[in-house]
Amino acid sequence: MMTLALLGLLACYTAGILLPPCLPGRPKAQNILANGSAIAASLFGILLGVTGLLASAPLNASLPSTLPLLAFAIRIDPLAAFFVLTISLAGLAVSVYALGYLAEFYGRSPIGLMGSLYNGFLLSMTLVIIADNGFFFLIVWELMSLVSYVLVVTEHENADVRYAGLFYLIMTHVGTAFIILTFLIFFQQTGSFSFEAFRHPEQPLAEGLRTLAFLAALIGFGVKAGIVPLHVWLPYAHPAAPSHVSALMSGVMIKTAIYALLRVYFDFLGGQFPWWWGFTILAVGAASALLGVMYALMEHDLKSLLAFHSVENIGIILLGIGAGMIFQTYGLPELAALGLLAGLYHTINHALFKALLFLGAGSLLYATHTRNMEEYGGLLRRMPWTGFCFLIGAVSIAALPPTNGFVSEWLVFQSLFLSFHLPAVFLKLMLPIAAAILALTSALALACFAKAFGLSFLALPRSAHARHAEEVPVAMRLGMGGLAAACAFLGLAPMVVVPLLDRVTGPLAGVSIEGRVLALDGWAVAPTNVEFSSISTPAIAVMLIALAGLGLLLAWIFGGRLKRRAYKTWGCGITLTPRMEYTATGFVQPIKRVFSTLYRPTVKLETEFLDESQYFAKRRRFEFHIEPVFQKYLYDPVVLFFSAAAGRLRIIQTGNLNLYLAYIFVTLILLLLTAV
């Protein structure tokens, strides 16, 4: 079954890569062909993921290779199967959506090429997950980065897009360098690039090398995941791509890094850590969560806002994983499994709701041709389907009950609260502080999505674009609706999700906790036991519906039949116009002021007065920006250093061919001398 699903997946993606460019000049056929194959491949991927999770033994396969050290080996164990499932679920919905969305690009961009790249992107992500050889992994990892780079610069006419692409390309290669370092450490120990050898080295790694491998993997994969302070490229690159690609980059691609971190830490390094490893992951997670959401709040470009939220959610995932690692250190495998389970639950949740929100943003872009939230407004009445789906996504990402985001964040909270089992007082205090940071993060996320939804979809349209917006085509609605339904399902049915996740965390932590986490026949989730704490999202949903019904009933009993009058909003005596509405900038102003130490806002107001009197202003110029702290203090100095160094080195480059030949000659002589 798994082999069949795997072959089907590979065949469909390959067809999606090869066929679309064969139909030049027929964009619609290319679109259907490309996304049709992606849909079929995703269905195979879902099958592969589910069977892989339920299978009793991992699937191993390999193709012979003539190159030394390189083997096209793949392995699908529960961990890989879970991530394949996540990628395929998001890929399915996004491909359905893209059928409609790509109509935007007919005649503007080469649809066939985009379709090929899109299928290649999905395929390379899947291969990254299932690769079982370091060399092979690096090849497909690089492929994934390059394909996504090309997709990012689809609209390369725009200078900002080119800049975002270049920034992405450089950062991702810095990351790759560290990943290579990680693998070289294992290679040096085992003499092989096979993951199987990494897993079971003949001699365990020395302490220093283990630490180096830990840090190099954290930096290398951290760049792709977008953890603070390596996140700076992400808010540029993710929004620059076409929206359906953004959805995959932000919802899914960053998860490959989470996968790789788990693979390296729990699989290759054997799940034996000093306490500060887990603490580092926890601290990095807390910083990413908080800073991600705080920068998101200040964004008025809807897609950039969503991209910053990916930084936040990766932080939340890392909080779960970090707590799990700490518990693992102190020999509490059941709690370790709980932390990992919480992190993985949030991983699949984030893949779904972030993809949903990006698709929603794509629909708004499709309908209004702008990404600036200040130009939206009143869209819920014009685009009711998009609005409703976006609302589901917003409620999920703000972790409000009874959605999926709530369940996973609640589990992260619980694993942080169980810190009182730890022997070290320092960690006993640090984990609750991380929980407090998580609370602040999620409250700010609530504010942020109240802003994103409220200012985009409610009140009066703020621009002609928004006034003339229309609901998007059926395929796009279908893609979003599917994801919204999936978010609701994952929230209301933890009894389906938890056993599947348990099959992933079981082997990693060495203990199955399904029986502990699911209480009351699966209707409640309880990290330890029902006495200690439990939630039941189905019960909460039933309560909410019943009590809302009670509200209606009471209104009817006390007030009788509803008569209501429609009238315009009171505008203090003048007709209300969109200019009187609260703006996105105004909405976040108090937050900006409260956290001004972080944002360091610059506000400049220049007024030019009339010559006759200084009571009448001729022109006013208002300028406002937030200091990008990391870019200014961390990245700019590095860039400056390298430019200066390069300037110095330029003197050896004279343009004289003879001199260059002399360089080569001297180098050869030196090499010969050192060889002897």
Added chain:
Amino acid sequence: MTLVLLQTLILLAVAPFIVGLIRKVKARLQCRRGASPFQPYADLAKLFRKEPVVSTATSWIFTATPYILFASTLAAGLLVPIFASQMPLSFAGNIIALVYLLALGTFFLILAGLDAGSAFGGMGSSREAIVASLTEPAMIVSIFAIALTAGSTNLSTIVHKTALLEGIVTDPAPHLMALAALFIVTLAETGRVPVDNPATHLELTMIHEAMVLEYSGRYLALLEWAAGIKLLVLLTLIANVFAPWGIATSPTPAAIGIGLAVYLVKVSGLAVLIGVIESMFAKLRLFRVPELLGVAFILALLGLVFFYTLRG
């Protein structure tokens, strides 16, 4: 089931009285006679009968919000033990679920404030967003400090164990710190002085009132009722988590009767205390509120530190 119905009924019935009682206390302290504490019932009845006016600028969010807020606040209330320490619905959510259910209501209230397109609503929403963000960390840490002493985050378990003084760490310091923090949080969350002033309709100072400014008729009635219930739920939390004595630890009618009477006395006492505080303090400037909530956070954190250090 009967317990759940009874609890819903009590939440619905007592909430307006608490609001009225606070008003009465404030009036007496200002040397006014003031309206009877039962006045809010008459207000609600009247509002329900009024024809609601709905702005043409709004969407379905505006009309759905009163029901969502009403439902989420009541649902949060059903997670807190009121007169009996062991509630049948306690499996549905622990104390964190309660915080998030209240947040669900806040989220929709913020949206509704923006929906009518008036600047006042937007201002209220924006301020509510920052106040809600800052209360949450203090609330979570104080909750954790309480949970540690009782060894559970399940409200029924906490209340039950504290009432029977079994299996809990009887050390007053962490409890007192958490109590102080939770009290400040309650004032902020329910829009009382010194964070917000429920009596004002002056645009520049209001938070909650600005968000619901466009509501009328039955929608306003439901919102007002829900606001009262939220206040009652948080007061109940304080009363029963920190001093659950008198609550029915077994579901016999006599014990429940005593539990009810004691409960009414306790929340009335807290309502009087809030009335006194509101008369003694002035409302803070909006940008001083973070400092107050910072104090709450530090208090809660100290509670945590005390818990670990006092036990060695």
